Amino acid sequence: MPAANHPDYKAELERCRYTLDYVNKTLDATLNRKKKLDNDVEQLKRHQSGDSSQSYVELMINSLLQGSMELKLRNLYTATGKPYFARVDFTEEGKSTKENLYIGKMSLMRDEDQEVIIVDWRAPVANLYYEERLGDAHYVCPDGNINGSLTLKRQFSIEEGELREIFDIDITTNDDFLQSYLGASADNRLKEIVSTIQVEQNRIIRADIWKPMIVQGAAGSGKTTIALHRIAYLLYTHEKTLKPESFMIIAPNKLFLNYISEVLPELGVERVSQTTFESFAMNLLGKKFKVRDGNEKLISFIEDKKGTDIKKGIDNNDRMLLYKATVLKTSMAFKTIMERYVEYVETVFLPKEDFKIEGIVVYPYDEINRLFLRDYKRWPLVKRIDEIKKHLNTRLKVMKEKIINALHTKSDMEVERLKLTMEPGEDRQKLIIEAIDTRNERISRVEANSKKAVSEYVKRISKFSPWEYYNELMDNEDLLQKLSEGLAEREIVSYLRKYSAEIIHSGFIEIEDFAPLIYLKFLIHGIDEKIPVRQIVIDEVQDFSVFQLYALKMIIKDSSFTLLGDLCQGIHSYRGIKNWKEVKEEVYRDKKPEYLTLQQSYRTSIEIMDAANKVISLLDDDEIILARPVFRHGDPVRLIRSESLKEMAQAMADSIEELKNKGVNSIAVICKTLDQCKEIQGFMKKSVPELQLITGKEDKYQGGMVIVPSYLSKGLEFDAVLIAGGENYSDGELDIKLLYVAMTRALHKMDIYYTGELTKVLESVYG
Ligand SMILES: Nc1ncnc2c1ncn2[C@@H]1O[C@H](COP(=O)(O)OP(=O)(O)OP(=O)(O)O)[C@@H](O)[C@H]1O
Numbered sequence: 001m002p003a004a005n006h007p008d009y010k011a012e013l014e015r016c017r018y019t020l021d022y023v024n025k026t027l028d029a030t031l032n033r034k035k036k037l038d039n040d041v042e043q044l045k046r047h048q049s050g051d052s053s054q055s056y057v058e059l060m061i062n063s064l065l066q067g068s069m070e071l072k073l074r075n076l077y078t079a080t081g082k083p084y085f086a087r088v089d090f091t092e093e094g095k096s097t098k099e100n101l102y103i104g105k106m107s108l109m110r111d112e113d114q115e116v117i118i119v120d121w122r123a124p125v126a127n128l129y130y131e132e133r134l135g136d137a138h139y140v141c142p143d144g145n146i147n148g149s150l151t152l153k154r155q156f157s158i159e160e161g162e163l164r165e166i167f168d169i170d171i172t173t174n175d176d177f178l179q180s181y182l183g184a185s186a187d188n189r190l191k192e193i194v195s196t197i198q199v200e201q202n203r204i205i206r207a208d209i210w211k212p213m214i215v216q217g218a219a220g221s222g223k224t225t226i227a228l229h230r231i232a233y234l235l236y237t238h239e240k241t242l243k244p245e246s247f248m249i250i251a252p253n254k255l256f257l258n259y260i261s262e263v264l265p266e267l268g269v270e271r272v273s274q275t276t277f278e279s280f281a282m283n284l285l286g287k288k289f290k291v292r293d294g295n296e297k298l299i300s301f302i303e304d305k306k307g308t309d310i311k312k313g314i315d316n317n318d319r320m321l322l323y324k325a326t327v328l329k330t331s332m333a334f335k336t337i338m339e340r341y342v343e344y345v346e347t348v349f350l351p352k353e354d355f356k357i358e359g360i361v362v363y364p365y366d367e368i369n370r371l372f373l374r375d376y377k378r379w380p381l382v383k384r385i386d387e388i389k390k391h392l393n394t395r396l397k398v399m400k401e402k403i404i405n406a407l408h409t410k411s412d413m414e415v416e417r418l419k420l421t422m423e424p425g426e427d428r429q430k431l432i433i434e435a436i437d438t439r440n441e442r443i444s445r446v447e448a449n450s451k452k453a454v455s456e457y458v459k460r461i462s463k464f465s466p467w468e469y470y471n472e473l474m475d476n477e478d479l480l481q482k483l484s485e486g487l488a489e490r491e492i493v494s495y496l497r498k499y500s501a502e503i504i505h506s507g508f509i510e511i512e513d514f515a516p517l518i519y520l521k522f523l524i525h526g527i528d529e530k531i532p533v534r535q536i537v538i539d540e541v542q543d544f545s546v547f548q549l550y551a552l553k554m555i556i557k558d559s560s561f562t563l564l565g566d567l568c569q570g571i572h573s574y575r576g577i578k579n580w581k582e583v584k585e586e587v588y589r590d591k592k593p594e595y596l597t598l599q600q601s602y603r604t605s606i607e608i609m610d611a612a613n614k615v616i617s618l619l620d621d622d623e624i625i626l627a628r629p630v631f632r633h634g635d636p637v638r639l640i641r642s643e644s645l646k647e648m649a650q651a652m653a654d655s656i657e658e659l660k661n662k663g664v665n666s667i668a669v670i671c672k673t674l675d676q677c678k679e680i681q682g683f684m685k686k687s688v689p690e691l692q693l694i695t696g697k698e699d700k701y702q703g704g705m706v707i708v709p710s711y712l713s714k715g716l717e718f719d720a721v722l723i724a725g726g727e728n729y730s731d732g733e734l735d736i737k738l739l740y741v742a743m744t745r746a747l748h749k750m751d752i753y754y755t756g757e758l759t760k761v762l763e764s765v766y767g
Pocket residue numbers: 178181182190191193196197198201217218219220221222223224225226566569602603714715716717744
């Protein structure tokens with residue numbers, strides 16, 4: 001309700017003013033401290049001499065302080081507009097005083113008496129707001145369970161320092177507040193939602209840090225948003241043990257990373273690494289690859305007349321083989337093929353010769369090989385060499401002494417024999433000198449050779465990079481077939497090898513090659529690179545393969561994973577996850593992951609969600625969990641028929657004009673493919689010149705008015721979506737998922753434009 005109408009308005013207004021006043025005072029004090037610190041840093045930099053380690057340390061410390069102060073300042077600036085968003089009144093069991101706690105994005109304490117003015121939303125006590133009902137309530141803090149009575153839950157809308165609305169929430173419902181958030185327009189970037197986090201989302205945000213977590217969440221259920229809030233929460237809760245660098249977010253592409261880039265800074269979190277799987281893998285391999293556009297393969301399947309439905313058959317044999325070969329390359333069977341390959345490499349890794357010095361065997365080949373294949377079996381191949389080097393050096397040290405002693409004994413005996421068998425004289429003297437010289441020469445050779453014998457032996461071991469090993473395998477049909485025995489059909493293996501070799505020889509690799517490559521590196525070389533990451537968050541994980549996840553888990557040891565995805569949006573299902581069971585069982589069997597679902601969708605109106613649910617239900621799949629929209633109505637979904645593409649483009653241009661006049665600025669025209677986007681954009685250039693084409697090559701997401709292929713719209717959202725060319729979606733699995741993704745991008749309005757007859761899929765929209 002408008003704040004002024006609330007019975008407690010006066011008291012709340014006073015509190016709001018008091019808090020703002022304190023925030024401003026703290027801001028001024030912090031600004032002054034920052035100014036002084038900046039001066040100190042300047043001075044230190046100016047007087048920094050190369051030999052004073054003390055001033056260097058001082059400079060480092062002050063620079064760090066500068067960073068954290070900047071963050072504090074940013075939080076304080078935000079608080080000057082909106083210091084808090086909620087209040088809870090709680091009386092702890094056994095205590096007589098009621099605490100009135102105001103919850104905001106950051107905590108603030110009064111310096112004089114340490115009285116809490118604002119409680120951070122991540123503090124344990126703030127859980128009362130997110131989880132508890134009025135009445136008996138509890139929260140868990142490091143000291144244990146705190147029971148008590150919750151007598152008030154209140155929400156505030158404070159904008160630019162002005163108290164505008166107050167909502168008292170009796171039981172758990174906070175719909176009014178949520179509705180006012182959801183009714184707003186889409187931003188160009190994803191935003192924070194601390195004031196309206198829902199119970200099921202809160203459980204994910206605050207879940208146990210060390211247990212892997214899989215979240216199946218419907219389109220618009222807040223997966224991306226809560227993944228970022230979880231990072232902010234974990235950093236706050238484990239600030240002593242985790243740093244922002246301990247986190248890594250893996251997302252599908254740079255455009256998406258840019259789209260989500262503002263949430264963490266808004267939550268006061270900086271320096272969390274955000275990457276794509278390809279970039280991560282290239283860093284690890286220490287090599288820059290030219291990567292084939294992953295969407296090219298998707299497009300080749302999209303062009304399939306049957307909409308790539310493996311159950312119905314693909315219309316062209318070559319495409320069918322490509323499909324099956326991709327499934328194989330991303331499967332756990334391919335992981336086993338890589339392991340078999342390393343077992344093969346193992347057997348030819350060492351030179352088949354004894355380790356000798358001066359023709360004397362120091363370590364026989366069989367013994368070295370036994371160390372390599374048996375004793376150090378569990379180590380990466382290259383790491384085993386280091387151990388073997390130690391063995392060779394130790395044995396060589398002992399043997400060298402023995403050899404030198406033997407040479408001395410041998411020459412002494414020879415001298416003795418010469419003395420006994422020959423008359424003294426010049427001849428005998430010459431032979432004795434010869435024997436001693438020979439001995440000395442051999443000893444010097446032993447000394448000299450032993451210094452480099454081990455390194456020369458190691459040099460003869462052929463160590464290639466993971467990339468070279470992989471390349472070699474893709475060029476060796478017989479070997480790949482042998483390694484694949486019992487795991488895959490010969491025809492598929494052959495196709496996989498040939499097309500992979502072709503890509504490699506043309507100077508490229510494809511996304512699906514990265515998991516085998518990094519896994520080969522792990523098995524052959526081991527991972528020396530310091531990876532500081534302890535928490536990995538993967539968004540849109542449905543497009544990851546189990547092999548990818550397995551390789552990541554092996555490489556980034558001792559880290560925990562938060563995986564978020566939606567099988568209904570699995571448009572790369574040929575390389576992605578088919579069901580969550582395989583992830584639980586094949587990847588995380590040893591760690592018993594937590595599996596949670598989010599059904600409530602916060603993005604889309606009831607009308608749009610109903611239509612999208614009807615489309616996705618065409619897939620007869622038990623794994624599908626339908627989304628439940630938050631109770632929010634929008635315009636009805638319309639199917640609009642045109643005679644031609646030109647007419648369709650005109651109709652959409654008219655609709656965009658109408659929307660613009662109503663103040664709607666975030667609009668997307670979504671076509672199935674990029675080529676279709678280009679064609680439609682051609683017709684709309686004059687009427688909607690500001691329509692920007694998204695091709696997938698962009699690093700930055702601008703928002704506004706865009707025309708985008710369905711597969712690139714994943715993760716994004718718009719106030720209004722116009723789906724162009726509805727007739728292009730067949731009832732094959734991939735096409736249905738693409739249309740579902742496109743439809744669920746809309747917040748308030750969505751229409752489908754088509755030419756020709758209504759298809760089965762379009763008919764389903766009206767159910
Ligand atoms: N508790 C909430 N309060 C307010 N808005 C929310 C809440 N949860 C999610 N949203 C909003 O819903 C929209 C969808 O969120 P988000 O993009 O994180 O969902 P998603 O599950 O990742 O979607 P998709 O899988 O379809 O890409 C965003 O605008 C987000 O701000």
